[in-house]
Amino acid sequence: MRLIPLAATLTLLAGVASAQPQCGGSFADFRAAMQDAAIARGVAPDTARAFFDGTRQDDATLAADRKQGVFTLPFTEFARRLISADRVTRGRANAERYADTFAAIERDYGVSRGVLLAFWAFETDYGAFQGDFNTVNSLMTLAHDCRRPELFRPQVFAALELFARGALDPDTTTGAWAGEIGMVQMLPQDIIENGVDADGNGTVDLKTSPRDALSSGGKMLQHLGWRAGEPWLEEVDVPGSMDWSLANIDTTLSPSEWAALGVTPRDGGWDADLPASLVLPQGRNGPAFIAYPNFNVFFEWNQSFTYVLTAAYFATRLEGAPVFDAGNPPPPLSGAQMRDLQQKLAARGHDVGEVDGILGAGTRSAVRAEQQRLGLPADAWPTTELLNAL
Structure with missing residues (x-):
């Protein structure tokens, strides 16, 4: 996939996104309104018809959107489900196999290899399970649904842009239920803005080229605000009593201030002298971490606190951190x-x-x-x- 000039792409997307076909109601009417909106803003009528004509509402997408029960699990259980010994072993093997790619990503985008390995593992099990939902049908279904239409309508038109380039087939392109594509699961607009042809074959292939997928993910994280050369998470021990209200992602103190309160890094030394938050995912008796500014970038990829913390911890684990201390927190509520x-x-x-x-x-x-x-x-x-x- 060759990227057209970004400015032109964003101009088209901004104009189309401003159109507001009604959510809910007849899907056929919604599809027609979306097609008309695209044509009104310069998409060739034949291209728009070829893209929209075969789209249909996908009940399986709606069911997946409504059922995300895994995020009700507490951090310890969630992390143990996602982080297996096999995933750790394969992650470290992939770090060696693609060492030159990760070195280039760290040089060009400043994103540490553990972070991309963690997303690669969690999103698609290192590319093995990329999803079998029809991408365009899923995006159209979620854009038509009244729960979050403003989130998905721009993605429909980004998918249309990819189709116009010959980089997406509305009949055969598949991915996750929410419209993400490829090994690290990127939405169409993210692909337009951050797709990288890292293997140099003239296309951006996020489904079969690990080099393209990882480099595109690295560029996207840089675009989202990743700060080169800085840590993101560090496990700590906490004293038996302190002002626990300070354990808040919105509260930041310096390492010396945390140390004065009795917080100590588990490995004996602070990773950086940066503003940091104390994170207690299961309260004062459970696991404890210091989160640095880069930790917040994870939320730009996924909004679930449990997922984000697990991914951030797994990234440190892949780079040598020990298994976290689960502590002895009170049992979670049902x-x-x-x-x-x-x-x-x-x-x-x-x-x-x-x-x-x-x-x-x-x-x-x-x-x-x-x-x-x-x-x-x-x-x-x-x-x-x-x-x-x-």
Whole structure:
């Protein structure tokens, strides 16, 4: 895939994205409206018709969007599911096999090899399972759905741009249910902006060329704000008591300030003298990490806190970090208990978002606030004690 000038591409996408066909309702009417919007902004009518005519609503995509139960798991269980000995072994083998590619990525984009290996592993098991959803049908389905249309409509038109270049086939291109394509699962607009022909064969092939896929992922992370040469996560030990409300991704202190509070790196030394946040995914008695500024870039790739922390930790593991200390945290609430807790928090005026049983950022913040109000350790880990107190 040869990239056309980015400025021209973004101009087209911005214009098309401004059109707002109605979500919901008749899918046929929505498809026609999307096609008309593309033509009105300069896409050749034959090209638009060839792209949109065969698209259909995909119920399996909607089912996958509604069912993401794995994100209800606590960090320790989630990490143990995703990080196997086999994945560690294959990750390190791939680091050696593509050492020249990773060296070029680190030189050109500043992204450490462990980070890309972690995404490669989690997204597609190093390319083995890239998804069998029809990409265009999935994007059109999610753009038509009223839950997040503003997120997916620009991706439909980016896919149209790739089709116009001959780089995507609406009938045969497949990927993940949310429209991501290739070994590190990139959305069409990300491919347009960050696709790299690293193997020099004249095309950007994210499905069969690890060199292209990894380099494109590295460029995208740089585009998202990755800071070259800086760490992202470091495991630490925490004292038995401190102001647990400071364990907040939005609170940053210097390593010397954390040290003064009794926080110590598990390996004995701080990775960098940078602003850092204390992350306690399962409260004060569970695993503990210091997150540096690069950690926030992971959220640009995926919004799940548990996924992001697991990917960030696995990246350090692939570069030599030990297995994390799981500690002995109180057991997690059941799904029903978590939804009950979210309802109680919402009733007290907290913004927890959707009542879905997932311990997201809004729920963690609300839990911390209620723990402080009730005089409990404010470590943002919901317990039956807190639920009963509410």
